[in-house]
Amino acid sequence: MSKNVLLLPGDGIGPEIVSEARKVLESVNAKFSLGLELSEAHLGGAAIDATGKPLPDETLAACKSADAILLGAVGGPKWDTNPDFAIRPEKGLLGIRSELELFGNLRPAILYPQLAHASTLKEEVVSGLDILIVRELTGGIYFGKPRGVREKEGGIREGYNTYVYDENEIRRIGRVAFEAARARNKKLCSVDKANVLEVTVLWREIMEELKAEYPDVELSHMYVDNAAMQLVRAPKQFDVIVTGNMFGDILSDAAAMLTGSIGMLPSASLDKNGKGMYEPCHGSAPDIAGQGKANPLATILSAAMMLRYSLDQGEAADAIEQAVSKVLDQGLRTPDILSAGMREVSTSEMGDAVVAAL
């Protein structure tokens, strides 16, 4: 039985890193006879250039019919100044998330022992760090209506967005997070701003309600400002963090950076059946695009996550993760994670090394 995997290279370093992940997928495909069929489509700026739209109909259709999706990254200064807000690369990404109802975003922040020195934090603060941020991805202020820019009395312009969640949306992401905590160290911290925002008062209430279904998981609550602080002060206090779309965007980037090697971190965005889109936590890095400097490992590890969560191929996923660990042990490093005594390699050399290690 074959499985369709759709690759969305996107913009900036996207094409380079996805092409390395493709090599790796082709290699495990042959080795483990996975029957994967790989195809590609445009998304983001690349799609705007090709078709005038960030999420062309063909791409959306391909996403819907695929068994899993691997994305590089979208966005870049070239498209940032487009006055039509609907024609921006990010709208393509947000469109897939929303159309496919990929509400459950899993963003692990793990410190690789081989890269412990890469963190800007002191070793004792981050060594062994392994936290998971569960971010709601299809609701909240990202998608809330009404939104826009309007004129008030006297012609004064006013911009507005709506931060909104209903109890069902909160409950379903809550369950994803409680399940994840149950499979890990059984500690869940829900992050909100319930001392100021009503929408997060409801959020906190529903999380409390879910607690009864997961008596084995310890639930705590933290205000988002404090959470940003605690991530810097003592990140190892966390196991799983669950939060809304906007706070999750901010906190997951801060958490990723604690490891010092955001070029290593994969992520998954899942629907209610476990179908998903997988992508590196980092962005499209237009400043280094096309120079062979990008680290493909986050994308390769995203492919491993995809095999595990959406394609039920845990063995192939393990093999990729072990191969990545092996190339790190061999001392191979892209520029972003380079340190004294290690060997600097290019994007494609890194991809080749992972394939060789498989």
Next chain:
Amino acid sequence: MSKNVLLLPGDGIGPEIVSEARKVLESVNAKFSLGLELSEAHLGGAAIDATGKPLPDETLAACKSADAILLGAVGGPKWDTNPDFAIRPEKGLLGIRSELELFGNLRPAILYPQLAHASTLKEEVVSGLDILIVRELTGGIYFGKPRGVREKEGGIREGYNTYVYDENEIRRIGRVAFEAARARNKKLCSVDKANVLEVTVLWREIMEELKAEYPDVELSHMYVDNAAMQLVRAPKQFDVIVTGNMFGDILSDAAAMLTGSIGMLPSASLDKNGKGMYEPCHGSAPDIAGQGKANPLATILSAAMMLRYSLDQGEAADAIEQAVSKVLDQGLRTPDILSAGMREVSTSEMGDAVVAAL
């Protein structure tokens, strides 16, 4: 000519730290013949306990007639479960900010050389850190309407808040930030989420517009997720950061924690005439309240900021700041900033030491 200074001790450690700041203010008052008249009023949980309201009318009237206000901190678990959202300590604080139009919140994050080791970040990443976060404090999603929890079809509850700014609100905080940057290293970074939120597209537009008035200041823009990351990766790249109420809440706490000594950081909230409320960046820390463990230095330094910005007493402000530096040089430390070889002192011993050093 006498000046009225209103002290608002608030909750948790608030009363302890404000009483040390009072000692220091009384001392400079005598020494420099400042003619300060100090009075006190209830705010937050203390006010709820005394009057049933977090911001009693007498307190608001006293705030309005004062020349400057010094606040400890508000909030605590005792009042967190009040089902009536209007009767929470935080509403008292938000009420003063809003009623007095204290829209300009200045939050410096400075690493004291004597406390360099206290940071969880590596010394080379934070040594010499001196950034200023300018947060808009009376608008955005904190105050936007409509807001609340409503029932949708089928009885499903939905929480909602509104993130809104008009161009005048953006312009006035933008000017505060450009002026601050001009007086410092002339670099201003405006933080938004203009790739997703329309309200921040307007924010970015107005900041760009203001650039023409401040040709000597270099303006850049950064998405909030990236800003959270960059604060961890390389905080010294920033001089002044300007952002809205919610993002400023999160980023200023993260920035403060970079120093490892949030017990040292003052803040100012100013109206358009420079009248202001001054408070430590840290919260009410109910867990250590009443134990003499709280660090009063952030409040004492807030009093110095107050003398400088709202009372035009730069000399007295300098004297306080020098006295604080002196007690640090003497090796005196409250528990939060204690390290090997230093002498642990209580809240009041620290206050006394500052007075003695004056």
